[in-house]
Amino acid sequence: MPLSVGPKGTRDFFPEDMALQQFIFSSWEKNSRRYGFEPYEGPAFEHLDLYTKKSGAEIEEQLYFFKDKKGRDLALRPEMTPTLARMVASRGNNLRLPLRWYSIPRLFRYEKMQKGRLREFFQLNMDIIGIAEESADAELIAAAIDMMRVLGFTAKDFKVRIASRTLLDELFILCGCAKEQCCKLYSLLDRKGKASPEDFHRSLSAVITERNVLCKIEKILDSQTLDDISRCGGTLPSLKTLQSLFETIDLYGFSEYAVFDIGIVRGLAYYTGIVFEIFDSTKSMRAVAGGGRYDNLIEHYGGPSLPAAGFAVGDVVLAELMKEKGINPSPTGRSFCFINVLEGTDPREVITVAQGLRTAGVSCEFSLKKSSLNKQMKIANAARSPYVLFIGGEESSQGMVKMKNMSTGEEMLVPRDEITNKMAGLFSHHQL
Amino acid sequence: MPLSVGPKGTRDFFPEDMALQQFIFSSWEKNSRRYGFEPYEGPAFEHLDLYTKKSGAEIEEQLYFFKDKKGRDLALRPEMTPTLARMVASRGNNLRLPLRWYSIPRLFRYEKMQKGRLREFFQLNMDIIGIAEESADAELIAAAIDMMRVLGFTAKDFKVRIASRTLLDELFILCGCAKEQCCKLYSLLDRKGKASPEDFHRSLSAVITERNVLCKIEKILDSQTLDDISRCGGTLPSLKTLQSLFETIDLYGFSEYAVFDIGIVRGLAYYTGIVFEIFDSTKSMRAVAGGGRYDNLIEHYGGPSLPAAGFAVGDVVLAELMKEKGINPSPTGRSFCFINVLEGTDPREVITVAQGLRTAGVSCEFSLKKSSLNKQMKIANAARSPYVLFIGGEESSQGMVKMKNMSTGEEMLVPRDEITNKMAGLFSHHQL
Secondary structure (H helix, E strand, O other), X not given: OOOOOOOOOOOOEOHHHHHHHHHHHHHHHHHHHHOOOEEOEOOOEXXXXXXXXXXXXXXXXXXXXXXOOOOOEEEEOOOOHHHHHHHHHHOOOOOOOOEEEEEOOEEEOOOOOEOOEXXXXXXXXXXXXXXXXXXXXXXXXXXXXHHHHHHOOOOOOEEEEEEEHXXXXXXXXXXXXXXXXXXXHHHHHHOHHHOOHHHHHHHHHHHOOOXXXXXXXXXXXXXXXXXXXXXXXXXXXXXXXXXXXXXXXXXXXXXXXXXXXOOOOOOOOOOOOEEEEEEEOOOOOOOOEEEEEOOOHHHHOOOOOOOEEEEEEEHXXXXXXXXXXXXXXXXXXOOOEEEEEOOOOOHHHHHHHHHHHXXXXXXXXXXXXXXXXXXXXXXXXXXXXXXXXXXXXHHHHOOEEEEEEOOOOOEEEEEHHHHHHHHHHHHHHXXX | OOOOOOOOOOOOEOHHHHHHHHHHHHHHHHHHHHOOOEEOEOOOEEEOHHHHOOOOHHHHHOOOEEEOXXXXXXXXXXXXXXXXXXXXXXXXXXXXOOEEEEEOOEEEOOOOOEOOEOOEEEEEEEEEEOOOOHHHHHHHHHHHHHHHHHHOOOOOOXXXXXXXXXXXXXXXXXXXXXXXXXXXXXXXXXXXXXOOHHHHHHHHHHXXXXXXXXXXXXXXXXXXXXXXXXXXXXXXXXXXXXXXXXXXXXXXXXXXXXXXXXXXXXXXXXXXXXXXXXXXXXXXXXXXXXXXXXXXXXXXXXXXXXXXXXXXXXXXXXXXXXXXXXXXXXXXXXXOXXXXXXXXXXXXXXXXXXXXXXXXXXXXXXXXXXXXXXXXXXXXXXXXXXXXXXXXXXXXXXXXXXXXXXXXXXXXXXXXXXXXXHHHHHHHHHHO
């Protein structure tokens, strides 16, 4: 294994890669904040128990786990929700509800590598705890849609596909399914996208052996809209909830982004009600985001019984989709202002100007070794500095600093004691 | 092991803990940026080799390491420098020098828990690669000092203690030490602070058996200033370098923050020249930050031979010191604006106002379930919102929104179509 390469499935972020990463993170943060969510964080590894005690078996297979030097079983966190549930449970009834929490954890899953899938990645998690009403699901879906909009996506680029586990339950029971068949149907449905229609029909008939039940189930699974559903089970309470959810999303002005999709069940076992996933419009990629209601989880971790809902969005698929749609944040320069020093200049003068600029918050650098103007300009170019100052020479002895705008080529002389204010003004304008 | 507790040596950051954490991180980032440094990041785990091939043995004992499912030996990163060196080495000569890079990695060390020491923590790393001159060391020391200043520390609170490995080498040789004795002297010196003067003398005499050499060495180790040193070895090249470093720090205006301390050697084996540590003024705690020159490391990892210097500062000791000095960032509210809804109000109206505010970037929330004004005010208080809007009732039917400033108690009526602008103005003022 050559030492120059990091472990499989991980990434090195060179400064030129950080522009996109920081654009994603700052968009996530900005959007979470404006929806009134507060940040939280937890450990990058947890007691293995935290994951194995929960039923989502697919997660277990993907864990990086190990023993520490005292023999404790630990695992790198594959998702944030167990940590969130543990933290909420640990405070018992001492938290003032509802909670609106977000986090941007680094996560780890030992998975087969494929497009949009790495073994180390980041997620935005947003959760609302303490609200049983579908208004919380609507608020989360609205926040997820706005998160995509902040990143530059439009209604042509993506859709939120929404369904309800309880609605499926009620429909299956209505069709005459037994309780234990429902679970099997979920896992079938979860893998539906990966199977051919024939294979899916075959697997379905293996679970549902009575012909007329099968027939009803297939009709339900073919539903394209909530109206289709209401024809089979118009009075089901979960249908009312889902209808109200879509009405609320409409109040947010986001109906063009949201569609009903009966096939969304979410692989993880802990969801209890409304579930949703964000896909690119053509569904050519894995889900960009996913979430839903998990009303039993916090109690499961020893906390009080609290209604909860949330979603997560990963950075890897998102970055792929941004690339595909041509969304590219412009890379920022390393320093806003590069100070070029003419030969024979007193170093005191250079450092004084630099520290003045830095104190005013202006990002600034100068060559740390004596070099020709030519070489200094090369460093300034590598640093992508939009402005270069020239200190020394005749202008300096007259108390002036030459300032060059690197994009227009324009040059001007600025009095030495005005340079900080001048650059600070240009810098704050540039930041907007 | 109760599930409500995370692994030993890790932290849960509840929203109220995040204010301090985010203040530290944003100060680190702001300061790095204004010094013209660019961000980079790497994997949270690396191939075990990356750490074991380097000589710093104390790090090995502290590693969390494990095998992945293919039997690869991996380790959670205990420090960032090996990843930095690997990344730089992997690009060979294709990087445009000098590099000014910073990162804020999450790190892991299996250490005995004590004050200021956890098993999972964060660091700021700042490095300059490609400059052999002490101007780079001065720039880094200035950046470290300014980082402390941004956080609110003064020259009364901390000192940068500076020494030089090459100077020590040259002095030891000058005194008549053999090369192999130098290494032993380093490790003695590194633990000097933990030993009594008598124990230190005893250990020293065990390494240096010739009486007159021992005498000279003890005199050197008693040096308090560079002038003391120049009396023993006035012409040593490293002394000139160190003198020039202090002169440059003076040009930055930071001489009150910097002192010479012959006892600083830095435990890690890879340092080659100037080394420094930041301590609180009374040296009552572990070092807050440490760094120095490591000119051989990148070549050691298979890259080109490149001069390099850098430092790291950890969040744990820093937060302890902030607490001790009474530096407390004021916690921000969860939402800037809480919308209170009077009974019987059309939900469309509430969501429209909320989405208008959010689109303008104003952090805002409203109650997600119908509750009394009293209950809503309780949520607004929990959210520490500085402003509360009241929607509904008589004012609403006249096209007005009542706005309450929660700190002054002042109330005013604002026309509905002006509320977004009004709040956005207050919000941007609040953010400054």
